[in-house]
Amino acid sequence: MKKILLLGSGELGKEFVISAKRLGCYVVACDSYAGAPAMQVADEQAVFSMLDEVALRDTIAQHQPDLIVPEIEAIRTEVLLDVEQQGFEVIPSARAANLTMNRDRIRDVAVGLGVRTAKFNYAQSAQELLTQATHIGFPVVIKPVMSSSGKGQSVAKSAADVQASWDYACQGMRGDRQKVIVEEFIHFECEITLLTIRQRNGTTVFCPPIGHVQERGDYQYSWQPQAMNMAHLKAAQDMAEKVTADLGGAGLFGVEFFITRDEVIFSELSPRPHDTGMVTLISQNLSEFDLHARAVLGLPIPNIESWEGASAVVLATSEGSNPSYSGVAEALSEPGVDVRIFGKPTTRPYRRMAVALAKGDNALARARTAAQKISVTSTS
Numbered sequence: 001m002k003k004i005l006l007l008g009s010g011e012l013g014k015e016f017v018i019s020a021k022r023l024g025c026y027v028v029a030c031d032s033y034a035g036a037p038a039m040q041v042a043d044e045q046a047v048f049s050m051l052d053e054v055a056l057r058d059t060i061a062q063h064q065p066d067l068i069v070p071e072i073e074a075i076r077t078e079v080l081l082d083v084e085q086q087g088f089e090v091i092p093s094a095r096a097a098n099l100t101m102n103r104d105r106i107r108d109v110a111v112g113l114g115v116r117t118a119k120f121n122y123a124q125s126a127q128e129l130l131t132q133a134t135h136i137g138f139p140v141v142i143k144p145v146m147s148s149s150g151k152g153q154s155v156a157k158s159a160a161d162v163q164a165s166w167d168y169a170c171q172g173m174r175g176d177r178q179k180v181i182v183e184e185f186i187h188f189e190c191e192i193t194l195l196t197i198r199q200r201n202g203t204t205v206f207c208p209p210i211g212h213v214q215e216r217g218d219y220q221y222s223w224q225p226q227a228m229n230m231a232h233l234k235a236a237q238d239m240a241e242k243v244t245a246d247l248g249g250a251g252l253f254g255v256e257f258f259i260t261r262d263e264v265i266f267s268e269l270s271p272r273p274h275d276t277g278m279v280t281l282i283s284q285n286l287s288e289f290d291l292h293a294r295a296v297l298g299l300p301i302p303n304i305e306s307w308e309g310a311s312a313v314v315l316a317t318s319e320g321s322n323p324s325y326s327g328v329a330e331a332l333s334e335p336g337v338d339v340r341i342f343g344k345p346t347t348r349p350y351r352r353m354a355v356a357l358a359k360g361d362n363a364l365a366r367a368r369t370a371a372q373k374i375s376v377t378s379t380s
């Protein structure tokens, strides 16, 4: 039986634990707060900040896991590089976790591999930001190099917006580097996540592309398959294979692309299941979590079957604790609809608390309708 140390215990971690436990693994789930979603289904839990080097080292030493599986970006990844040298196995690789922790590193890797990205540059002051933005051409998208879920991200339409964008980015930054990436705004027709699975003993395989819509930097709904022409799909698969091969190791990656009329543009990637990929809980024979588990355990993936499906998030609206959910029965009364309630102990505005899933004809409209039926209330 493999022992897995899961770093990060959100809703994606929870589904991964379920998949891993079905294959007989023993899982220790870690996060900075007790009762996190994945802890509720794991064998053991450990509560500490994964940015705390000493606590992270101690936990690894104490549990002696066969596999260390990161679920989030905010991890002291230098520790992972170090313990990998000592013989621990990090999924998919310590280098992948380290390079994707910050946007600039993975972007530089993509450029080094000749992968098409939006035009971009870096800035470390409002003045430098103005210079770079003018050079790229407005509108531009500005993102802290260390942040996730759209925190600190904004669009500057003209020079007049630059100071506000810089200030907003500084507020949303994680870590100690005052550095932003400034990017050409891509007028895409759609954006996709291409789930890409690197196997230990097999070729790299792909799930059908997932389309999604984002608001405030967080995904709102996703669907599979996203219709795409074959040439664009092939271009995306080639780029995904190239970048994931460079990062190495075994596991599932969520590779994000912008699709314009004429082009496929690489955006970023997660070396782990992707939130927009929750749709695969209902649209595939093996979900992205099952696929990640099989890949990291070196188990075969003979076929991925998929059909039309969609997911839509259920968000909290206020700050509080002891959340309760109404409208679940109404949502579930529709055939082909399912719901996952994550079990987060507290709420805050826009916090993702559950997801509605639908399969079959008009899956997207039905998933969104189901999500709208569910509301979250909590005690303040």
Ligand SMILES: Nc1ncnc2c1ncn2[C@@H]1O[C@H](COP(=O)(O)OP(=O)(O)OP(=O)(O)O)[C@@H](O)[C@H]1O
Binding pocket: 118, 141, 143, 147, 148, 149, 150, 151, 153, 183, 184, 185, 186, 187, 191, 214, 217, 218, 256, 267, 268
């Ligand atoms: N250059 C761009 N042009 C147009 N839209 C963009 C651009 N960059 C980002 N966006 C929009 O903002 C969303 C979030 O950006 P991105 O994926 O880079 O960061 P993030 O979501 O904060 O990171 P993570 O996916 O790790 O949470 C994208 O999915 C896309 O909708």
Ligand SMILES: [Mg+2]
Binding pocket: 256, 268
């Ligand atoms: Mg993203």
